[in-house]
Amino acid sequence: MKKLFFCLFLSQQLFAQINPDNIKIARDKWGVPHIFAKTDAEVSYGLAWANAEDDFKTMQLTLLAGKGMVGRIKGKDGATVDYVVALLRCREVVEEQYDKVLSPEYKALIEGYVAGLNAYAAKHPEEVLVKGSFPTNTKEYTTSTVLSLSMISGVDAVLQKIFKEKVKTLEDFKAAGSNAIAVSSSKTSDGSAYLAINPHQPLEGPVAWYEAHLNSEEGLNILGALFPGGPVIFVGVNENLGWTHTVNYQDKVDVFQLEMNPTNPRQYKFDGKWETLEEKTVKLKVKMGAFTIPVKKVALWSKYGATIQTKQGTFSVRFSANQDIRGIEQWYKMNKARNFSEFYKAMQMTAIPGFNTIYADKRDTIFYVSNGKIPFRTEGYDWKNTLPGNISKTLWTSFHPLKDLPQYINPASGYLFNANHTPFNATGMKDNLQAKDFDQTMGYEVKDNNRSIRFQEMFSQYDKISFDEFKRIKYDGQLPQGKLHFPANTDVLFQLNPSEYADIQPLIENLNSWDRKTNVESKGAAIFLVMLNYFTNELGKKEEIADHVISTDEAVAAFRYVNTYMKQHFGRIDISLGDLQKLVRGDIEKPSWGLPDVITAMHTRPYKDGKLKVVQGESYIGLIKFPKVGLPEIETVLNFGQSTHADSPHFADQMDLYLSQKTKKMTLDKAEVLKTAEKVYSPK
Incomplete structure (x- = not known):
């Protein structure tokens, strides 16, 4: 209890300029927070509080990286994140640049945001995932954003390939889209x-x-x-x-192979001279069951940047996001x-x-x-x-x-x-x-x-x-006419003669007559989705699939796989896409449209009983009209709802709108928001 009061006191002292009474959070009928205050910093405080009310657990997973504490909750995988923060020198670049490059206005904004986080954690200690992770500070917060932008740049995929000694992985049919x-x-x-x-x-x-x-x-x-x-x-x-x-x-992201000194594994040649790799011992804490185990690991750095030594050689990674x-x-x-x-x-x-x-x-x-x-x-x-x-x-x-x-x-x-x-x-x-x-x-x-x-x-x-x-x-959900553009050439799938393959004749006929639409009623879309997953797995065993032309034999094998899969899991082969593909939120399960690389793209993973669960694709949608006079006309929708708490009315209240491809009206008009708000309160 003393620690709780200390955290609250420290948060208030560090950011005493933020008075929660000056901040109003207006929740509309969908639970969307509209945050009003005099200053940007106060609004940011209110945003931190409102977001934490709806999803504090997820927020912490990002914030913990800035403190090197992910391993304390996520075990080995989390410790890998903590190590990468050190390897990429995310903290060091923050220490070097924070007081030099950030504007006073932005510093005030994130001070307000961090104050809101600390205040929420102090008020709700039972929701804090890792003991001692709060209060956090602005430099720790900024460290987590440097890591996030590094991952968005693709550094994680590059590091994985180096650690796995350049095993080529499949850029599969589920390439993300926007x-x-x-x-x-x-x-x-x-x-x-x-x-x-x-x-x-x-x-x-x-x-x-x-x-x-x-x-x-x-x-x-x-x-x-x-x-x-x-x-x-x-x-x-x-x-x-x-x-x-x-x-x-x-x-x-660029990868460089260093020329190492055969008599000294920590020296590399640069412009004809031997240079020494910089070494840093990273102290990690890894959750193992009921215990947290301390682990030490060395992080290396060359003139190029983060450096990794493997059996294939020594490689450095250089990119802009950590600069x-x-x-x-x-x-x-x-x-x-x-x-x-x-x-x-x-x-x-x-x-x-x-x-x-x-x-x-x-x-x-x-x-x-x-x-x-x-x-x-x-x-x-x-x-x-x-x-x-x-x-x-x-x-x-x-x-x-x-x-x-x-x-x-x-x-x-x-x-x-x-x-x-x-x-x-x-x-x-x-x-x-x-x-x-x-x-x-x-x-x-x-x-x-x-x-x-x-x-x-x-x-x-x-x-x-x-x-x-x-x-x-x-909202178009149709693949284009003519040749389809997937990592492998799928043309042959639409060219088989059904009469030559009696055991799979109905499936071939169905795919041949498919209009390439991906609505929930489409049977052709269901066949094609199972095939895409099949080829992802089968061609993933090959080192290269780019420009691979699927052969007749491979196409026949794919149809036979679909035949077996549908009969095994559904007892019939004439299932629709909505039978196969589901949008799932808690205990709610509903048929979903969409395939990879249609405009209304959906990407799935195995779910249960042969069904597939949508995990990525159409998410936040905003449709904006800018009339010549007046405020923009705004329509939006989320795939589920504002809250990640299953007991919240906003856990899945936008799901039906989303699946029916409809939207909700939103406004920037403060008076209108306050007039129709279902709840208005201060973050305290």
């Missing part, structure tokens, strides 16, 4: 600009979306979504403008931008290490940039593969400014979109940029996917579109 669309008034029937916010994230966990509305008297008035533990909106809309993100795949701690501050400035000029100035920070960004505003500006913090690299090296780590020519030290990156402002075609495909197919064909005009060492993707092809099929049908047609494009 969609973003902006349409200017020249393309709309009502003269408004439109924006579709449609990121495809895991439906639960540390990177699942949480919706909130932030409103201060310092110019903050924005509604949108963030990840649990985020102090600002990551995708959303304010009174003047809105934006969304999709993951992009330019070259964000700049201002990523969340950039989002904060995007939140507060009042026009395109201010938004573009925020983007010029290039502190967010990746993400396509698509934007629209009330002044009829639409914009797209394939954003990234991308280094200037020396030409003449294969930057997509392992690089020589023995020469200063490969040691990059500076980054491209925003103006160097592929971007579009108000194309004549009147629309912009991205679906995780090449930035060189973002609008009408005559207005697209050319890959050859950009620095090739940046490694931008040049391929399309099923969603991007389908988007162009649909946009080409319209001279102008209404908001209802805009919604139909966003």
